[in-house]
Amino acid sequence: MQRRQFIQNASLTALGIATFGGIKAVTRSAASGNALRVNGKRIESRIFELAKFGMDANGHGTRVAFTQADIEGRAWFIALMKKAGLNPTIDTAGNIIGKRKGKNNALKPIAFGSHIDMVPDGGNYDGTLGSIGALEVIEILNEQNIMTEHPLELIIFSNEEGGTIGSKAMVGDITKEGLQQRSQSGLTMGEGIRAIGGNPDDIQSCIRKKGDIHAWLELHIEQGGILEKENIQIGVVEGIVGIVHWEIIVEGFSNHAGATQMNMRQDALLAASKLVIAVNEVINSVKGTQVGTVGKISVLPGAYNVIPGKVQMGLEIRDLSADKIDMLFKEIERRAALIAKASKTNIRFERQANESKPALTDKKLQQTINATAKSLGFSTKFMQSGAGHDTQHMSSIAPAAMIFIPSVGGISHSPKEFSKAIDMENGANVLMQTILFIDKSN
Numbered sequence: 001m002q003r004r005q006f007i008q009n010a011s012l013t014a015l016g017i018a019t020f021g022g023i024k025a026v027t028r029s030a031a032s033g034n035a036l037r038v039n040g041k042r043i044e045s046r047i048f049e050l051a052k053f054g055m056d057a058n059g060h061g062t063r064v065a066f067t068q069a070d071i072e073g074r075a076w077f078i079a080l081m082k083k084a085g086l087n088p089t090i091d092t093a094g095n096i097i098g099k100r101k102g103k104n105n106a107l108k109p110i111a112f113g114s115h116i117d118m119v120p121d122g123g124n125y126d127g128t129l130g131s132i133g134a135l136e137v138i139e140i141l142n143e144q145n146i147m148t149e150h151p152l153e154l155i156i157f158s159n160e161e162g163g164t165i166g167s168k169a170m171v172g173d174i175t176k177e178g179l180q181q182r183s184q185s186g187l188t189m190g191e192g193i194r195a196i197g198g199n200p201d202d203i204q205s206c207i208r209k210k211g212d213i214h215a216w217l218e219l220h221i222e223q224g225g226i227l228e229k230e231n232i233q234i235g236v237v238e239g240i241v242g243i244v245h246w247e248i249i250v251e252g253f254s255n256h257a258g259a260t261q262m263n264m265r266q267d268a269l270l271a272a273s274k275l276v277i278a279v280n281e282v283i284n285s286v287k288g289t290q291v292g293t294v295g296k297i298s299v300l301p302g303a304y305n306v307i308p309g310k311v312q313m314g315l316e317i318r319d320l321s322a323d324k325i326d327m328l329f330k331e332i333e334r335r336a337a338l339i340a341k342a343s344k345t346n347i348r349f350e351r352q353a354n355e356s357k358p359a360l361t362d363k364k365l366q367q368t369i370n371a372t373a374k375s376l377g378f379s380t381k382f383m384q385s386g387a388g389h390d391t392q393h394m395s396s397i398a399p400a401a402m403i404f405i406p407s408v409g410g411i412s413h414s415p416k417e418f419s420k421a422i423d424m425e426n427g428a429n430v431l432m433q434t435i436l437f438i439d440k441s442n
Helices: 003-014 023-033 040-051 068-083 128-143 165-170 176-180 189-195 200-206 268-283 322-343 363-375 421-441
Strands: 096-100 110-115 152-157 215-221 234-240 242-251 291-300 310-319 346-351 380-385 400-405
Touching: 040 068, 040 128, 040 421, 068 096, 068 128, 068 152, 096 128, 110 128, 110 421, 128 152, 128 215, 128 421, 152 165, 165 200, 176 189, 189 200, 215 363, 215 421, 234 363, 234 421, 242 268, 242 322, 268 291, 268 310, 268 322, 310 322, 322 346, 363 380, 363 400, 363 421, 380 400, 400 421
Parallel strands: 110 152, 110 215, 215 400, 234 380
Antiparallel strands: 096 152, 234 400, 242 310, 242 346, 291 310
8 A cells, every 4th residue: 555545544544434334435425425515505595484483573483392383384394305205204203204215225224303393482593404404415315316325214303392202202211291291382292292293192103223223313503602612613412411300399388478577487489599599509519511400480479468488490400421410409409408497498399201311422423423524624523412402312222423513602592593504504514424424334
C-alpha cells in the first residue's frame, strides 16, 4: 500500500468511518450517494406550513398532542407521505409509519423520524425538523431513483411532548396506569390515542422486539445553547437523560386570613414555597449536570382572604443516571418531612407513570455520524441531551443515535424557538448520508 493511501485509510479509521463495514463501504457510499444534497428551501417551507396548524391569532402554537390541531397536522403529514409513496399506516399507539421497499426486503429496516406535536405555546422546530427532514430524505431518494438495500421506515411518534407515549408503546413500556394518565389535551392517554386513530385496547400489538429494526436515527434541534455558543454545526448525541415526575400534595388547613394569627396557621402554600427552595438546594448540592424543576403549582381554595389549605405541585428530575435521580429524590423527600413537621402540614409524593429511563446511544452510530458530518465539511461535538426524546426508548430495541443542530439563543419550548435554514439543511444532509452509509455497510 502506498504511504498516501495508508494515511488516508488510517485517518478514516480514526474518525470511526470503518465501524459499519470498512473502507470499501465508505468508498461505495461516496460513489453512489455522497454528492446527493437535500432541498433546504423545501424543508424550511414545510416547517412554516406545518406551523399553521394550531397557530393562534398571536402567532403562538397550540398543536398539543390529541387536540384538533394535532389531528389536522397529522393529516397534512400523512398526505405528504402518501405523495412520497410511503403508504402510511397508524399503529395501535397512534404512531404514523411509512414504509419504503429496499432491494432486499429480508433485511431489517433502517428507521428514522421524530414527532410533530408540541408543548402548549411551543415552538415550530422541536420534533418537526426531524420529521420533515426524514421525509426530505425519502423524497430525494425518490427523485434520484435510488433504492436502498434495506427497507426504510419513516416513523412519526404520537405525543412525544406528553411523555414520549408512542415510542414507549412501541418498545412495550406503556402500562395500564400510563394509559389512564391525563394528557395536556384533557383526554387520558388512552382516549387521546383513540382520537388520533390508534387502539389503546390492543396497544400491545404495536410492540417491536429487539432486532426488528436495523438502526434508528433522529435529527433534532439541540434545544440548548452549546452548539451556537461554540460555533459547532453538528452535535453527536452520546446519551439522553432519564426523566421522572412526581405530583406533590401539600395539605394544611384553610382558615380566615384576617382572624387567624400568624403563629396559629397551617399554611400549605408557605410550606410548599419552602419545599420549592429545598428542591433547588438539593439539586445543586452535588456535582454533575442533573436538573430539577417545580414547573407547575395549584393553590386551593385560591382567595385573597383564605389561608391556603392545599397545594398541588409538579416535580421533575433529569439525569443520565437513574441512581442519582433516586438519590436526589430521597433527599428532597427527607427535606419535605422536616418542612411538614415545622409547618404542621402534610406533604406526600406520588411518582407518575410514563417516566423515561436514561439511555446511551450506540457508539458505532455515534462514530458514523461524526465521520459523515466531517466528510461533508461540518464541525462536530459529542454531547449529551438534557431533553428527553423518542430515541431513548428506541435504543432499547435497536442501535440508536441522534443528530443535533444549533438552536438560536438556546431557546426551545417557546414561540421564540428558531433554527437557521442552513443548519436544518446541514443536519438533514448528515442524516441522509448516514442512512446511505449504514445501508451500504451491512
